[in-house]
Amino acid sequence: MLYVGLDDTDSKLGMCTTYLAAVLAERLAKFGLVGFPRLIRFNPNIKYKTRGNAGLALALDAGPGAMDEVERIALAAVKEHARLEDENTNPGVVLYCGEITQELKDYALRVVRDVVEISEAEALAEKYGMRVHKFKIGRGIIGALGAICMDLYDHTYELLAYRMPENYEKPRQLDRSSVYAMDAATYPDTWDNVDLHNKVIVFSPHTPDPVLYGIRGNSPDVLLKAQRMLVTEPVERCQIFITNQGTDMHLLSVGSIVEAKDDRSYILKGKVTQAPHTIEGGHVFFEIGDKTGVLKCSAFEPTKNFREIVRKLVPGDEVKVYGSVKDRTVNLEKLEIVNLVPLTRTVSPVCPQCGRHMESAGAGQGYRCRKCKTKAPGQITQEIERDLKFGLYEVPPTARRHLAKQIIRIAEPWCAMHPSR
Ligand SMILES: [Zn+2]
Numbered sequence: 001m002l003y004v005g006l007d008d009t010d011s012k013l014g015m016c017t018t019y020l021a022a023v024l025a026e027r028l029a030k031f032g033l034v035g036f037p038r039l040i041r042f043n044p045n046i047k048y049k050t051r052g053n054a055g056l057a058l059a060l061d062a063g064p065g066a067m068d069e070v071e072r073i074a075l076a077a078v079k080e081h082a083r084l085e086d087e088n089t090n091p092g093v094v095l096y097c098g099e100i101t102q103e104l105k106d107y108a109l110r111v112v113r114d115v116v117e118i119s120e121a122e123a124l125a126e127k128y129g130m131r132v133h134k135f136k137i138g139r140g141i142i143g144a145l146g147a148i149c150m151d152l153y154d155h156t157y158e159l160l161a162y163r164m165p166e167n168y169e170k171p172r173q174l175d176r177s178s179v180y181a182m183d184a185a186t187y188p189d190t191w192d193n194v195d196l197h198n199k200v201i202v203f204s205p206h207t208p209d210p211v212l213y214g215i216r217g218n219s220p221d222v223l224l225k226a227q228r229m230l231v232t233e234p235v236e237r238c239q240i241f242i243t244n245q246g247t248d249m250h251l252l253s254v255g256s257i258v259e260a261k262d263d264r265s266y267i268l269k270g271k272v273t274q275a276p277h278t279i280e281g282g283h284v285f286f287e288i289g290d291k292t293g294v295l296k297c298s299a300f301e302p303t304k305n306f307r308e309i310v311r312k313l314v315p316g317d318e319v320k321v322y323g324s325v326k327d328r329t330v331n332l333e334k335l336e337i338v339n340l341v342p343l344t345r346t347v348s349p350v351c352p353q354c355g356r357h358m359e360s361a362g363a364g365q366g367y368r369c370r371k372c373k374t375k376a377p378g379q380i381t382q383e384i385e386r387d388l389k390f391g392l393y394e395v396p397p398t399a400r401r402h403l404a405k406q407i408i409r410i411a412e413p414w415c416a417m418h419p420s421r
Helices: 017-027 064-081 102-113 118-127 141-149 176-186 220-228 306-310
Strands: 002-007 038-041 054-060 092-097 131-134 156-163 211-217 235-243 251-253 265-278 284-290 293-299 318-326 329-339 343-347 380-384 391-394
Touching (some): 002 017, 002 064, 002 141, 017 235, 038 141, 054 141, 064 131, 092 141, 102 141, 118 131, 118 141, 131 141, 156 220, 176 220, 220 235, 265 293, 265 329, 293 306, 306 391
Parallel strands (some): 251 265, 293 329
Antiparallel strands (some): 002 092, 038 054, 092 131, 156 211, 156 235, 265 284, 284 293, 343 380
């Protein structure tokens, strides 16, 4: 098996590494593609990422003899399509003919969960005799190598459709009703096409890149079925990718809050120590804590209706938070409500005879019912019903991160599930 990996060819100004992989899939088809090209999302917190922080890889049914020609074709495609003029675009291309060892799989998982340096990728590639090409500083080799080596122990698929180049500058033409009909016909085998609650189409970007839309789902078949239902502008090409999107592969489970480090993503358990409050711009913050420390949690404005759940938390509630930590703050992707504290208020006692609230009989005199003359020593505590259900909640599709697992993908629910769509 001969692997080609690439990363960091795109820029905020345009292009998309997935497009380059789709072009390469066509140009390298004569060598025999094995499986679908791989679209691997990495640590979403890395500050040098271009846009989606993705690496791409293709597997070819070829041996070392094909290496030179594959290399020539891959490098020519990168030079042709990569946005090298952007200072943040630093492509990397890796070629490898050999076995994907446990050490290589472990490396790939670290690129998803941790912070990896260019030098580490380079040393590993050298150890395995890989061919490495760095353009400019070549940060892309980290993801190129990661995409080749990732063990997809869980995976989903995405069908990406690309625009005709002459339409790149024009608004995207998509028949809205066909998108909603496609979503209704294929959900939950496809997901995040539209956000029904917030009334937006989310499977089509607004950025100046060649992607017209991307349909995500469980199987290549359902993606093709979904695509046939769409009415859109002409498509230049489309490509199905196998991907780690929607798997929660980035989340680490650690025992305590003190272990959570910036730039990584976690599932953390704690009790609410500070009630949610909303700041200007609509961002909601609260704090959780355990024996080892406290951590701020946030539901930013783009998480829309998810914030309504967060705002109902009160100190003492037991929760699990899912998300990435940045500046000692968890950016929530999911929220699990494990236990709710009873909420009470004190009110004047109720008369056992007429059922009306009693009145104060004066300082230190207790309470009494003026009509029935019944008496009570003081105020009573009344429980207020919590307007919040146990279970797992998620941000709506419009705020979904690539790696975040959709609740509908959870095969064995351990608590009540509250999918958002
Ligand atoms: Zn009374």
